[in-house]
Amino acid sequence: MAVFTKTAQISNTTSAAGIYTARFTATDDHGRTAFVDVPVTLLEPLTIETPYSLAAYRNVPYTFTLTSNAANVVYISDDPNITINGDQATLLCNTIRDTYSVTFTVTDSYGRIASKLIFFFFFCKGRENKNLKPTLTIST
Amino acid sequence: MAVATITASASGQYEATFTATDIYNRTASVRVPVRVLEPLILSLSASTGWITEQGNTSITLSTQNAEGAVTFTCTENGTTTTITGNTAVITAQTPGTYTITFIATDSYRRTAEKSFTLTVLETLRITAAPSSVWFDKGGSTSLTLTATGGTGVTSSSSGTGLSINIT
Numbered sequence: 020m021a022v023f024t025k026t027a028q029i030s031n032t033t034s035a036a037g038i039y040t041a042r043f044t045a046t047d048d049h050g051r052t053a054f055v056d057v058p059v060t061l062l063e064p065l066t067i068e069t070p071y072s073l074a075a076y077r078n079v080p081y082t083f084t085l086t087s088n089a090a091n092v093v094y095i096s097d098d099p100n101i102t103i104n105g106d107q108a109t110l111l112c113n114t115i116r117d118t119y120s121v122t123f124t125v126t127d128s129y130g131r132i133a134s135k136l137i138f139f140f141f142f143c144k145g146r147e148n149k150n151l152k153p154t155l156t157i158s159t
Numbered sequence: 160m161a162v163a164t165i166t167a168s169a170s171g172q173y174e175a176t177f178t179a180t181d182i183y184n185r186t187a188s189v190r191v192p193v194r195v196l197e198p199l200i201l202s203l204s205a206s207t208g209w210i211t212e213q214g215n216t217s218i219t220l221s222t223q224n225a226e227g228a229v230t231f232t233c234t235e236n237g238t239t240t241t242i243t244g245n246t247a248v249i250t251a252q253t254p255g256t257y258t259i260t261f262i263a264t265d266s267y268r269r270t271a272e273k274s275f276t277l278t279v280l281e282t283l284r285i286t287a288a289p290s291s292v293w294f295d296k297g298g299s300t301s302l303t304l305t306a307t308g309g310t311g312v313t314s315s316s317s318g319t320g321l322s323i324n325i326t
Binding site for chain 1: 209211280283284285286288289290291292293294295296297298299300301302303304305306307308309310311312313314315316317318319320321322323324325326
């Protein structure tokens, strides 16, 4: 039995993300044909959509939502100050710096991986133990 | 007793006169009408053909110069089958090459035969292909397809919104 193997390269630069169908047809020298339809899913590149910078407080757990442009994703971070539960991430950091950066990585159901460095800006040091914005008190 | 062999170069209606003469020069004659026929010719609608396994093909048989009713038979690998009418429907389950001999017989028991060579091909199938593929916009993906059962297989593709190159 003769076996014919072909390799197809599929690409796209202009179409919108979505599901397309590629039909591959084999034709032999008797004019007989056989075809197979292969669904082709064109995806937007995976990205983490959480803003690049967030405001937080030192030594106060700061919980925020990780978002991406894909469903069924898993977020991870190897930063010891970050705990992740689903799409909820919590930063608890006692750094003396004014900013702190953490790299988050997301993996989707296709096995795609994307990372993003997010910066945390800490509110003023005088209020760092309260999860409140600074307030102004005027006395006479 | 004598045996006469009659030959003729053209068809037509003839009369042969046979005369016997004995030693006393006595004679006796007999006239025998002789009809010379054109040879029986069998024609097939095709001498070769192909089908895919479990498929079928039809062969139409026709004769020239037949006298009276004509019966058709076919023989393949020692098995003879009588054909109803003048069309033979041939089916085959197993790929291979077969030679089928068709025989026409007219009412004078004259016969003519022709052979038909049938090639039975395996079903052309795409036996391996991914159930689906994906890639990011601006990227690409490769997939491998395998076809069996054909000879000299070429491939083509189509897909609206996609650019596909097969090597």
